[in-house]
Amino acid sequence: AQSVSQHNHHVILSEAASLELGCxxxxxxxxxxxxxxxxxxxxxQLLLKYFSGDPLVKGIKGFEAEFIKSKFSFNLRKPxxxxxxxxxxxxxxxxxxxxxxxxxxxxxxxxxxxx
Amino acid sequence: GAVVSQHPSWVICKSGTSVxxxxxxxxxxxxxxxxxxxxxxxxxMLMATSNEGSKATYxxxxxxxxxxxxxxxxxxxxxxxxxxxxxxxxxxxxxxRVSGGTRSAEAFFGQGTRLTVV
Numbered sequence: 001a002q003s004v005s006q007h008n009h010h011v012i013l014s015e016a017a018s019l020e021l022g023c024x025x026x027x028x029x030x031x032x033x034x035x036x037x038x039x040x041x042x043x044x045q046l047l048l049k050y051f052s053g054d055p056l057v058k059g060i061k062g063f064e065a066e067f068i069k070s071k072f073s074f075n076l077r078k079p080x081x082x083x084x085x086x087x088x089x090x091x092x093x094x095x096x097x098x099x100x101x102x103x104x105x106x107x108x109x110x111x112x113x114x115x
Numbered sequence: 116g117a118v119v120s121q122h123p124s125w126v127i128c129k130s131g132t133s134v135x136x137x138x139x140x141x142x143x144x145x146x147x148x149x150x151x152x153x154x155x156x157x158x159x160m161l162m163a164t165s166n167e168g169s170k171a172t173y174x175x176x177x178x179x180x181x182x183x184x185x186x187x188x189x190x191x192x193x194x195x196x197x198x199x200x201x202x203x204x205x206x207x208x209x210x211x212r213v214s215g216g217t218r219s220a221e222a223f224f225g226q227g228t229r230l231t232v233v
């Protein structure tokens with residue numbers, strides 16, 4: 001069965017600090033990988049996704065993630081966070097040949113950025 | 116484009132009553148919609164997969180008689196929590212997949228519904 005592990009439950013950073021949120025998945029075949037963000041009181045928004053090709057994926061708002069197949073990882077990064085990045089971040093996975101199936105989510109990481 | 120709207124955003128109901136939550140794809144057709152449940156500080160847990168015109172597929176441990184799902188059209192799926200109890204209080208989120216095209220592998224999420232059963 002597919003599963004997703006997010007190592008950091010709560011990350012606290014100061015503005016301008018660099019961010020890296022860990023995500024590891026368990027699935028033997030090709031995968032589609034996603035990072036979603038959920039701002040307080042708002043719905044999930046897609047930050048970025050990986051389906052195939054360049055393993056370094058750039059998303060919105062300066063976020064990027066790198067797919068490392070050998071490590072089953074898809075860590076999210078941002079070189080300099082802003083106070084407005086305070087939110088809940090979810091990593092999700094789906095089998096690459098299962099476009100019609102649901103995403104499996106990690107438990108989420110709460111990011112708190114202080115100004 | 117690809118907007119999913121959930122209604123209501125929040126609802127408070129008395130124990131024993133039923134609550135219906137609607138999930139609409141506003142600008143695209145969705146043959147498949149997914150219903151998730153999110154407990155505080157926890158991840159989204161898939162409850163069921165809803166396919167237009169057919170019965171929903173429920174995940175293990177989810178009571179299909181308690182969480183009734185209807186996907187009668189390509190733009191609307193409903194989740195009815197029947198005989199709600201306080202333990203059903205949670206955040207319910209729907210997701211819709213675009214039917215065909217280059218965006219069919221993506222999932223778009225509604226804003227969620229906060230259900231509180233008192």
